[in-house]
Amino acid sequence: MHLDSLTDTFHRRHDYLRISLTDACNLRCTYCMPNEKMQVTPSSKLMQAEEIKHIAATFVELGVKKIRLTGGEPLLRKDVRKILRLLATLDVELAISTNAVLVNEYIADLKSANIASVNVSLDTLNAEEFFAITKRNDFGKILSNIHLLLSNGFKVKINMVVMKDINTQAILDFIEWTKEFPLEVRFIEFMPFKGNGWQQDAVFFAIDALKLISTKYDYVKLEDRAESTSRNYKVIGHKGSFGFISTITEPFCDSCNRLRLTADGKMKNCLFDRGETDLLTALRKGEDILPLIQKSVQNKKLQRGGLFDSMNEAAAFHENRTMISIGG
Numbered sequence: 001m002h003l004d005s006l007t008d009t010f011h012r013r014h015d016y017l018r019i020s021l022t023d024a025c026n027l028r029c030t031y032c033m034p035n036e037k038m039q040v041t042p043s044s045k046l047m048q049a050e051e052i053k054h055i056a057a058t059f060v061e062l063g064v065k066k067i068r069l070t071g072g073e074p075l076l077r078k079d080v081r082k083i084l085r086l087l088a089t090l091d092v093e094l095a096i097s098t099n100a101v102l103v104n105e106y107i108a109d110l111k112s113a114n115i116a117s118v119n120v121s122l123d124t125l126n127a128e129e130f131f132a133i134t135k136r137n138d139f140g141k142i143l144s145n146i147h148l149l150l151s152n153g154f155k156v157k158i159n160m161v162v163m164k165d166i167n168t169q170a171i172l173d174f175i176e177w178t179k180e181f182p183l184e185v186r187f188i189e190f191m192p193f194k195g196n197g198w199q200q201d202a203v204f205f206a207i208d209a210l211k212l213i214s215t216k217y218d219y220v221k222l223e224d225r226a227e228s229t230s231r232n233y234k235v236i237g238h239k240g241s242f243g244f245i246s247t248i249t250e251p252f253c254d255s256c257n258r259l260r261l262t263a264d265g266k267m268k269n270c271l272f273d274r275g276e277t278d279l280l281t282a283l284r285k286g287e288d289i290l291p292l293i294q295k296s297v298q299n300k301k302l303q304r305g306g307l308f309d310s311m312n313e314a315a316a317f318h319e320n321r322t323m324i325s326i327g328g
């Protein structure tokens with residue numbers, strides 16, 4: 001291993017890589033996809049299965065301990081089984097973020113790839129509200145697939161993006177859900193990306209969500225892991241827990257350990273940095289990608305990609321790629 005190869009100039013060690021497998025999706029979440037028709041990247045421009053393995057192996061060689069597959073919807077990739085098989089040969093913890101629509105088709109593959117924990121995106125427990133947010137009718141399927149994951153022994157985290165006046169009341173429904181089921185629900189502050197209609201007024205602050213919860217429930221604070229992006233709690237007597245990812249009001253950049261790879265093979269050292277390093281083109285030309293990865297880490301900015309320091313400047317995010325094309 002190349003010791004400290006993925007340590008940046010702010011002494012942050014990076015051991016977590018998120019790989020997007022596709023920018024296509026079977027849902028149309030308003031906060032993630034732009035309104036206009038999205039052009040999906042053609043397959044020839046996407047990293048192919050063996051290329052994903054090669055790039056991932058280089059990151060592992062440099063010290064990455066955990067890889068999360070994301071997208072778009074990663075389970076839409078026709079060759080996702082092959083990708084899972086190839087990545088499972090690496091000495092790394094594998095995880096996946098999915099909207100769970102197709103999970104029932106891949107339970108066995110997730111198990112054989114030793115995936116222990118699955119993050120599922122779900123923003124409401126009301127079917128009509130679900131349709132309004134995602135423009136699709138898959139609510140029932142997602143619920144049953146979440147239960148399928150639980151009954152198959154997976155640890156399940158639910159990611160809920162909270163948008164003021166859209167789904168804030170659902171916060172209490174999610175908390176109630178943690179009573180009987182060992183789910184970890186994470187309430188995420190709505191972040192701005194190109195074309196997602198973000199406005200400062202639409203952000204429901206984590207602190208207000210906690211106040212809402214305290215009107216009905218007694219909770220305790222849980223201990224957070226050092227690199228955890230969420231601040232975690234548990235309602236007394238509930239099987240599950242809940243937490244907040246407050247990227248807007250309390251960014252966790254100081255302890256950031258993440259790097260990203262887009263589906264078209266560009267490395268991003270931060271979700272919000274517009275800079276990208278084209279690893280796929282270099283790989284296809286037969287170049288060594290290891291020094292490119294190291295250089296990108298060295299260029300990582302202290303906070304939120306150096307784009308802005310306060311929420312008032314957050315509109316600058318609109319210059320970034322869409323969330324779906326970065327890979328959440």
Ligand code: SAM
Pocket residue numbers: 025031032070071072073074097098099119120121159160161188189190191192193196323324327328
């Ligand atoms: N399709 C998968 C899913 O939905 O879980 C993986 C990709 S999705 C882009 C990954 C995560 O990004 C989801 O949990 C989603 O809620 C989150 N996300 C997307 N747009 C966001 C935004 N504008 N603000 C906060 N989180 C966002």
Ligand code: SF4
Pocket residue numbers: 025026027028029032033071072073098099121324
């Ligand atoms: Fe698709 Fe996930 Fe984005 Fe929703 S959040 S549109 S499910 S990629």
